[in-house]
Amino acid sequence: MVTRKEKREMEKEVNYLFELLKTQNHFFKNLNKLLKDVDDPRHQSYITYDTEVLLMMVILKNACNLKSMREMTNEFNKEECIKNLGKLLGNEDLEELPHYDTINDFLARVNPAELERIRIDMIKKLFKKRCFDSYRINGEYWGIAIDGTGIFTFDKKHCEHCLRRVYKYTDKETGEEKTKTIYMHHVLEAKLIVGNMVLSVASEFIENESEDVKKQDCELNAFYRLTARLKDTFKKLPICLIADSLYACENVLKQCKANNWNYLFRFKEDRIKSIAD
Template identity: 45%
Template structure:
C-alpha cells in the first residue's frame, strides 16, 4: 500500500515537472504583464506623463514613464535592492522592453539607480496616489468584479496598519517612537515609520491598495494612538473625496471601533463592519449581553462552513441612546483537536447593516475574511517578493514613493496572477512567478508583433 502511494506521488511529481516545463515554453512572462497593463490600464503611460514633473525639464534624458515603469518592474521581478536592480536590468532586452513600455525611443541605457532615487526624492507622493486612483477607478468600472460586492451592493474596503521601517537612531522629524523587548529582557528604544493601508476587495484573490496614509508623529504631545486615529480620519475623508458615489463598507479590527471613526463613516455614508470587543464600546456591550441572556437575540444554528452558532441583535443604539446604528453579532463553533480536547472559536462584530436570517451567513464570512486578507496581504508584501520593509532610500519622500510604487506594481501583479492560466495548474508560488518574470524580462526580445498582440482586444478571464 505504502509503495503504491509512493509511486503515485512519483508519477504526480513527474507530471508536475512536465507541466512546469510546458508552462515555461508557453509562458510569455513579461509579455503577459504588458498584456495585463494594456488590457486593464490602456492609458497608463498617458497618466504617468500627466503627473507634475518635479525636474528641471531642460536637462532630462529619461521620461517620467521610464522611471515609473522601471520602479514597477523592479517590484514585479522581485529585485530587492537598487544596486541589484542596476546589475540585473543591464541587458539589451531590458532596455528595449522599457523603451517600448515608456514610449521613449531615446533611452539607450537603463536609468541609473541614483537618478531614479533622485527623481523619487522630488516627486510628490500625491502624484503616485493619483495614478493609483486612476487605475482603481478603471477597474471599478468593469463589470467583472460586481458579483463580489457585499450583499450585491457594497465594495469592501479593509483598513489596517503596519510598521514598516525601524531605525536605531531618529531618522527624521516624523519618526514614531516605539520600544521592543530584546531576548535578554532589556528594552530597546526604536524609531519607526508606520503606514495605514486601505485595501479594496475585488474578489477573494484580488485585494488591492486603494489608499495609503503614512502615520507620522505630529507633535511631541500627540500620543501614538492619536496619531493612528488621526491618520484613519484623514484616510476616510480622502476616500470620500476620491470616490464620492461609491457604495463602500469599511472593515477594520477593533482598534478602529471608536466613536469618531463610526461617526465619520455615518457622515460620509459608508457602511461599517468592525471587529467588536466589549472593552471598546462598554454600554453597547452590556446592552447586547442583556438581549442575549434574556433570549431576545436572533439566533441561527448550523451555519457557515463549520456549522456553528450565530447570535445577533439589531439597533442596540436605541437602548443606550447612541446617534449611530449599532448591530452586534457573533459566531462560534467547536472543533475536536488531535489530542481530544474541544476548542471553541468565537468572533464578534459591530455593523450598521441590519442583520437578518438571510444575510447573516454572508456577513459572518465577510467579517472573517478581513482577518485572512490582512494576514496574507502584508505577509506577501513583507516576506514575499517585494520586501516592503527594505529601505531603498533614506529620504522620506523617496521612501513614500517607493512604497506607493510597490502598491501599484502589486495591483498589476495580482491581476496577472489571477489571469495567468497556467500558474494555477502547476502551482507556481508568487516568488517563482516573479523570478520567471525577471528571467523573461532579461532574455525576451519583444517585437512589434508582440506589442500589437497585446493591444488587440481580447476577453480576459480571471480566476
C-alpha cells in the same frame, strides 16, 4: 494537478510582454501619458531619463516580484529588458536604463500627490471596467480593509516627524533600570479586497507634525484623515470597511454611518463580526 515540470513547459509558451501590453491597452490606455505628465522636480538640464522610464521600471520591479532596487538594476541590465521597456513606453530609441540611485533620488523629490493621482486613475478605471464586480460583498459592497503597518525603525531620530516609543529594560551587567527610545515611521493603508488579491487605494502616514508635539499621532487619527480622503475620492462607492477591533468605537461607527458605509470588525477570537444595521 499540474506538476512543476508541466508548469515550466506551459510558461515557455507564454509571451509575458504581449500579455502585459494587452492588459495595459485594455485597462490603462493612458498609463504612459500619466507617467510622462508627472511633475519632475529635478533640474531639467541634468535629466537623462524621463519620468515615465523611472516610474515604469518601479512598476515592473513590483510586477516581477523583485525584492530590492539593487536587484531590479541587476536583473534589468539586459538588452532584452531594455528593448521590452522601450516597447512598453513606445520609445524604440531607449538604449540604457537608469541606475537605482537615479530612481531613488527622483522618488525622494517627487510630490507624493503626483503618484497618488496615477493610483486613483487606475483604480477608477478598474471599477469602470466592472472586472471585479463578482467580488462584491453581498453583491453590493466593496470590501476595503484598513490597517496600519510599520515601514522603518531607527535607533536614532530620523526626522522631526518620527513616532517615538520608549522601552524600559534592565541592564544585564549592572542590574540598573534603563530606557531606550525607538524612532519609527508607520503608514495606514486602505486596500481593496478582490478574491486573493489586495489593491492599495489610499495611504495615510502616521507621523508627528513636529518633534515637540505633546501628543503623538496615532492610527485612529490617521484613520479619520484617510477615510475623509476615501469619501472625497470615491464619493458614491458602496464600501464595507473591514478592520480589527481597534476601530470598533463610537466615533468610527459615526463616520461610517455618515458616509453610508457598512462595516465589519475582526475581534481577538478570530471571527468576523458585523455590527452594522
